[in-house]
Amino acid sequence: MISSWRRRRAARHASKKQDLDDNGGSMELVIPSHFQCPISLELMKDPVTLSTGITYDRESIEKWIEAGNRTCPITKQYLRSLEPIPNHSIRKMIQGWCVDNQSYGVERIPTPRIPISSYEVEAILSKVEEVKDREDGEGCRELVVKIKALMKDSERNRRCIISNGAGSVISATFEAFSKASFDKNVAVLEEILSILAMMLPLDEEAKSYLGSDSSLRCMIWFLRHGDLSGQRNAVLALKETISSGQVHYLSEIEGAMEALVKLIKEPICLTTTKASLLTIHHMVSSSIDTERVIARFVEMGLVAMLIEMLVNSERSICEKALAVLDGIYSYHEGREKAYEHALTMPVLVKKLLRVSDLATEFSVSTLCKLCKNEEREDGGVLVEALQVGAFQKLLLVLQVGCSARTKERASELLKLLNMHRERLECVDSMDFKNLKRPF
Structure with a gap:
């Protein structure tokens, strides 16, 4: 019987192939x-x-x-x-x-594969809370691995798991195990960090758990001593936490600032570089003791790193690096390092109108801080800015449109630069031959 069925199936296939050949191979198959x-x-x-x-x-x-x-x-x-x-x-x-x-x-x-249901997610998260209360690190790690596998299985599973409050439960578990014996729970903490990186962005409740002192110290440990994957997951979670206002704790943790700077000096990937820059930006603009924080970053050589990074970086990196420099240049130590670097003025002027509106705003702001606080009588910074074309670029900034604050700063800069124009000719009328004016 089986051989007879196979012969009939082979005959059907042969008949279909013959029909296809008879139609020149162009027979269109219609889906029922x-x-x-x-x-x-x-x-x-x-x-x-x-x-x-x-x-x-x-x-x-x-x-x-x-x-x-x-x-x-x-x-x-x-x-x-x-x-x-x-x-x-x-x-x-x-x-x-x-x-x-x-x-x-x-x-x-x-x-x-049948996707996971809300009921199943709730059951798994309930088990996670049970093992957390028992301080069962190995049991928790197994459950986290299971959740991670489900999230990788499909985007629908990931959305279902996140929508049922997994971020808060997993973050609370991370905090609980970070308070216990660290050496004993390294494996489960590392696994939790890896799954948290898949759940971004986190809700406010989850951020509050990660913003505790024990959680922050644990993330910094992985940032300093973890492998590349551990460092990546730690800085992503750290960036998420810092954005919720926990920045003042971070600068007090030993090795935190050095670890963030190392990720810029020895980048792992674009994602980690962006996360590190965002975290540093929050630290130099929102810390309680901002001046001390900036002084430490300057001592680590961050100013030179960022200026050299700006020479050839993609848009998002440029915007974040300029934002950090804008915060650092608000203080004397940061400006002094900028004056010492030969690329400062050429790079900042080059980024005007070349990257994005946001990058232009930060570039104008940084130039304004450097030029307005010039202490040398010969106006060395202003002259250098004129030599690299700042006057022309700032005129264009006023012409093409920007925010009111940026226009105000650009006008201030033009007035400062105008006082040194007699020392060198900086504008060629042909530069504006094809300029489209809005009026």
Whole structure:
């Protein structure tokens, strides 16, 4: 019987191949209408049925529901439940149709994994809280690994886990184990940091747990002594925490500032560099003892690093580096280091109107702070700015439009620069031949 069935199947395939050859290889395969998603009109890969009885592809209907719709796209009836039910019968029929049409280049769709439900997420998080209370580090690590695997499985799983409060539970667990014996819990703390990096951005409750003294010290330890993955996860969590107002604790932790500067000096990836720059920016602009913090960063050579970084960096890095320099140049120590560096003026002037509106605003602000606080009688900084084309660039800034504050600063700079124009000709009328004026 089996051999007879195989002969019939081979005959069908041979017949299809002959039909395709007879049509010059251009025969178009038509997907049965009941295998098509009513939304995307494509072959369903994961058919699911709503409470109205209509079947859709999971990806399409979930996008519809996530957009805020609460009705069935076809029947327009209100959905009693937003949880679609897998339609295994249709899925098996589609897979059979794919197998029968392999000769036409149709690949069999894989059997989809059933996504996690809110009930399952709540059950897992409940277990996490239980092992946390028992201080069972190994049990907690196993649960965290399981959650991480589910999040990696699909974006839908990730959204479901996050929406059910996993960020707060995991952050509270991190704080709890960071207060206990650190040497004993390094493995579970490292695993928790890795899953927190997948849950960003965190809610305020989760940030409050990570902002505790024990949590911050733990993250700094991984930043200083962890492997590259541990450093990356730690600085991402740290950046998230600092943005919530916990910055004044960080500068008091031994080795924190050195670890952040090291990530700029020896970058791991763009993501870690951006996170480190954002954290430093908050520290130089929001700390209680800002002057002391800036003095320490200056001693570590941060000013020179950032100026050299600006020479050839992508937009986001430039904006963040300029923001940090703008904070550092508010104080005498930072400005002195800027005056000593030969690239300071050329780089800052070059970034005007070359990167983004935000970068231009920070560039004007930093130039203003350096030029207004010039203490040399010969106006060395102002003359250097004129030599590298600052006058022309600032005129363009006023012409193309910018914020009122930036215009005010640009005007102040032009007045300062104008006092030294007789020492060198800095404007060629041909520079503005093609300038489009807004009036």
